[in-house]
Amino acid sequence: MAAVIGSGVLLALRSERLTLEGALCACAALIVAVLPMAARLAEDRPGPLPILPLAALFYVPFFILPPLLLDVTWPNGQPIRLYSDAPELEFIGAGTTGTILAGLIMLVAGMALSRRFRPVDAVRLPTSSPRRLAMIAYGAMAVHAVLLLYPPLAGAASVGQLLRPTGLLAGSLAVAAMVSGGFSRLEIVLILLVLLPARLVAGLATGSLNNSLILVACIALVLAALRRRAILPMLAVVAVAACLYTPMQYFRMVTWGPKSESLNLRDKVAAFAEGFSRNQFQPGGLWGAATSNAQWHPYSNTLGQLVWPLLKRVDQASILAVVVQRTPGEIPSWDGHSLKHLPLASVPRALWRDKPEERFGNEFGRRYQILQPGDTTMSVNLPWLTELYANFLMPGVVVGMFLVGLGLGLIEISLNRPDARPAEVALCATLLVPLLVPESNITLMIGNLPTMGLVLWGGLRLGLWGGSASFIDKSAKIQ
Numbered sequence: 001m002a003a004v005i006g007s008g009v010l011l012a013l014r015s016e017r018l019t020l021e022g023a024l025c026a027c028a029a030l031i032v033a034v035l036p037m038a039a040r041l042a043e044d045r046p047g048p049l050p051i052l053p054l055a056a057l058f059y060v061p062f063f064i065l066p067p068l069l070l071d072v073t074w075p076n077g078q079p080i081r082l083y084s085d086a087p088e089l090e091f092i093g094a095g096t097t098g099t100i101l102a103g104l105i106m107l108v109a110g111m112a113l114s115r116r117f118r119p120v121d122a123v124r125l126p127t128s129s130p131r132r133l134a135m136i137a138y139g140a141m142a143v144h145a146v147l148l149l150y151p152p153l154a155g156a157a158s159v160g161q162l163l164r165p166t167g168l169l170a171g172s173l174a175v176a177a178m179v180s181g182g183f184s185r186l187e188i189v190l191i192l193l194v195l196l197p198a199r200l201v202a203g204l205a206t207g208s209l210n211n212s213l214i215l216v217a218c219i220a221l222v223l224a225a226l227r228r229r230a231i232l233p234m235l236a237v238v239a240v241a242a243c244l245y246t247p248m249q250y251f252r253m254v255t256w257g258p259k260s261e262s263l264n265l266r267d268k269v270a271a272f273a274e275g276f277s278r279n280q281f282q283p284g285g286l287w288g289a290a291t292s293n294a295q296w297h298p299y300s301n302t303l304g305q306l307v308w309p310l311l312k313r314v315d316q317a318s319i320l321a322v323v324v325q326r327t328p329g330e331i332p333s334w335d336g337h338s339l340k341h342l343p344l345a346s347v348p349r350a351l352w353r354d355k356p357e358e359r360f361g362n363e364f365g366r367r368y369q370i371l372q373p374g375d376t377t378m379s380v381n382l383p384w385l386t387e388l389y390a391n392f393l394m395p396g397v398v399v400g401m402f403l404v405g406l407g408l409g410l411i412e413i414s415l416n417r418p419d420a421r422p423a424e425v426a427l428c429a430t431l432l433v434p435l436l437v438p439e440s441n442i443t444l445m446i447g448n449l450p451t452m453g454l455v456l457w458g459g460l461r462l463g464l465w466g467g468s469a470s471f472i473d474k475s476a477k478i479q
């Protein structure tokens with residue numbers, strides 16, 4: 001009901017640059033996007049993690065709301081242009097929002113069909129004592145720390161590729177062990193006040209918010225799943241992202257600039273603090289002085305300075321609109337070009353030394369004149385929906401999004417069953433939470449999933465083998 005009412009309000013307030021047909025499709029897509037969450041709330045015993053509902057809800061802020069909020073993101077007639085060199089959009093019509101609606105319908109249909117399959121019992125993990133789970137979490141932390149402290153190892157063929165998710169696994173397992181009583185109070189204090197903050201600071205120091213945010217989201221989801229208090233951890237993640245994103249832009253400008261190699265830790269801390277104050281407490285700070293005229297900051301108040309960069313960051317509908325309006329009339333469809341490596345993407349690089357690297361974000365940006373022809377370093381986000389349309393037009397969206405929903409659903413029903421053990425919840429979160437924000441091309445995000453999943457599952461199964469059945473008794477109290 002809330003989605004219907006909200007759709008009506010947004011429809012009444014739509015921008016003149018969004019056609020009526022386009023607005024109707026966007027409002028319909030908004031209703032479709034909330035259906036999986038409504039279905040979950042109606043279930044008697046849903047799985048611990050709301051994976052499928054969140055996969056559908058991703059499209060609300062990234063694809064559905066941006067067209068409905070055009071005059072908020074691009075006020076006073078500001079050009080609809082995410083990148084300074086990107087083509088300007090005069091309007092967004094039903095071609096774009098209809099593609100979003102069709103993709104969402106097929107995604108939800110694939111999810112629904114997956115419910116008709118039986119879970120694969122062979123992937124179940126052994127039961128074990130909470131302390132055993134805590135020790136495995138320590139092991140994952142140690143592996144992840146080695147990869148962080150020794151970059152050459154992380155860059156070695158297949159090593160970083162297969163073991164990079166150990167950070168997410170360590171966080172998820174640690175939460176599962178805490179909830180089930182596997183850690184002492186001293187250990188919990190050490191993890192929450194020392195190890196976790198150190199990991200987040202190390203991630204933020206790179207100038208990227210994404211990896212740290214996924215780690216926090218993974219931890220919050222597992223905590224919510226095992227404690228059944230989903231709303232507070234999720235709201236906390238959203239609040240953290242909202243508060244950190246804007247100052248991180250200034251921090252990235254400083255730490256990724258020409259003087260980045262000469263910066264020490266004190267310089268980076270000062271840059272972050274300056275970015276926070278400029279962006280949120282000093283009207284007209286960073287965005288009024290450091291960006292081009294085409295990207296001037298239209299808001300001078302604190303709230304506007306906080307929200308406006310976020311609105312631009314999550315807007316993937318404008319890029320999709322460029323693709324829909326120019327393909328295949330001006331630019332031929334890719335005909336599977338960006339998916340050509342998918343069949344062999346799970347082969348470890350150690351076994352295939354000449355394995356191609358995925359750099360289609362840059363190629364895509366130059367192909368659609370979003371980037372300069374000579375820019376071979378910058379990458380443009382290529383979400384799955386946009387990639388499918390760029391390759392196969394609407395038939396690709398219909399078939400591709402259905403397969404995505406079916407694939408996510410099949411993994412989810414086996415690892416996220418109502419009676420899932422905490423270790424299974426942790427593994428499910430490690431594998432699927434990064435896929436809830438599919439902003440990169442399909443091969444890059446899921447090509448390595450089978451091999452990586454097998455390695456992590458095998459490691460967990462080996463570590464949990466022969467554990468005490470007392471774990472069942474304690475986890476039963478949690479659920």
